Amino acid sequence: MSDVLGFYPYIAVAILLMIGLYTVMAHSNLVKKLIGLSVFQSAVFLMFISLGRRDGGTAPIAPMEHGHAVVDPAIIYSHPLPHVLILTAIVVGVATTAVGLALVVRINESYRSIEERDALASDRKVDEQLDQAG
Amino acid sequence: MLDIINVSLLLMMIVTALAIARLRSLFAVAMLTGLFSLLAACVFVLLDAVDVAFTEAAVGAGMTTVLFLATLGLTRSREKVTPKDRAIPAMLVAGSCGAVLIYALSGLPEFGAADTPVHQHPITEKYLVTSIDETHIPNTVTTLLASYRGFDTLGEVVVIFTAGMVVLMLLGRCAREREPDQDARAKD
Numbered sequence: 001m002s003d004v005l006g007f008y009p010y011i012a013v014a015i016l017l018m019i020g021l022y023t024v025m026a027h028s029n030l031v032k033k034l035i036g037l038s039v040f041q042s043a044v045f046l047m048f049i050s051l052g053r054r055d056g057g058t059a060p061i062a063p064m065e066h067g068h069a070v071v072d073p074a075i076i077y078s079h080p081l082p083h084v085l086i087l088t089a090i091v092v093g094v095a096t097t098a099v100g101l102a103l104v105v106r107i108n109e110s111y112r113s114i115e116e117r118d119a120l121a122s123d124r125k126v127d128e129q130l131d132q133a134g
Numbered sequence: 135m136l137d138i139i140n141v142s143l144l145l146m147m148i149v150t151a152l153a154i155a156r157l158r159s160l161f162a163v164a165m166l167t168g169l170f171s172l173l174a175a176c177v178f179v180l181l182d183a184v185d186v187a188f189t190e191a192a193v194g195a196g197m198t199t200v201l202f203l204a205t206l207g208l209t210r211s212r213e214k215v216t217p218k219d220r221a222i223p224a225m226l227v228a229g230s231c232g233a234v235l236i237y238a239l240s241g242l243p244e245f246g247a248a249d250t251p252v253h254q255h256p257i258t259e260k261y262l263v264t265s266i267d268e269t270h271i272p273n274t275v276t277t278l279l280a281s282y283r284g285f286d287t288l289g290e291v292v293v294i295f296t297a298g299m300v301v302l303m304l305l306g307r308c309a310r311e312r313e314p315d316q317d318a319r320a321k322d
Contacts, residue, residue, distance in 0.1 A: 054248055
């Protein structure tokens with residue numbers, strides 16, 4: 001634990017991951033679960049971006065001279081590849097969240113509740129009635 | 135100096151995440167999710183990922199919040215009190231997961247170091263230097279996204295298309311034509 005300071009983004013990532021995971025598991029509300037999942041996701045994004053960061057670096061955009069991009073070896077850049085991967089991941093994350101929320105809307109229409117427990121209890125009741133009828 | 139701003143922003147993110155986990159009013163939680171994304175965008179700017187910050191601010195803070203609010207408008211906005219029987223196992227799992235993560239993450243090279251595998255790999259040179267001669271695009275992230283890793287982006291577009299189709303199938307007109315079935319279920 002000598003130089004915790006050199007690892008502070010990773011510690012923040014671990015704490016955010018824990019909070020997200022806890023929200024997903026401890027809550028019965030489906031919207032709350034999805035929000036917990038997006039917190040979890042943001043923590044992963046943060047980890048990738050931290051890995052690409054370099055001290056004294058700048059955003060990976062080359063300077064322009066006379067309308068042309070030029071290579072200047074004196075400039076230190078942060079690594080662009082994690083940025084590209086996370087750009088893709090953010091957009092895919094929103095798409096999957098949209099699917100999840102659409103499912104929540106359908107569940108609410110069928111069960112009149114967005115609580116996981118209510119839906120499971122309602123399913124159990126139907127099963128019991130079917131057992132009694134058969 | 136930069137580290138102080140970074141640490142305080144990360145602390146704000148953690149506090150916001152804790153508030154998200156605790157609050158039961160889902161409208162407040164949806165707005166806090168927007169705040170959380172905005173804080174994440176600020177951190178991304180400080181970590182030199184300006185394109186990611188752009189996307190996070192537009193898509194994360196803007197679109198996701200709207201999606202959550204729209205869902206709450208169609209369903210209900212108050213979370214029921216969840217019985218506490220799940221809290222302790224969840225805390226145990228999350229806590230042990232976090233402990234393993236902190237152990238593993240402490241094996242990573244120090245934050246911001248230049249001699250890490252990420253920065254020493256030959257591909258870094260190709261992306262940061264050769265790509266400018268090859269494509270003449272100043273923004274390396276754009277070059278990577280659109281040309282070097284164009285197939286990734288194509289895959290992303292396929293995923294978004296699929297997600298759009300699934301949402302339409304779930305909520306569109308075809309899904310609504312099964313109403314009698316649901317009435318029977320409601321009577322049960």
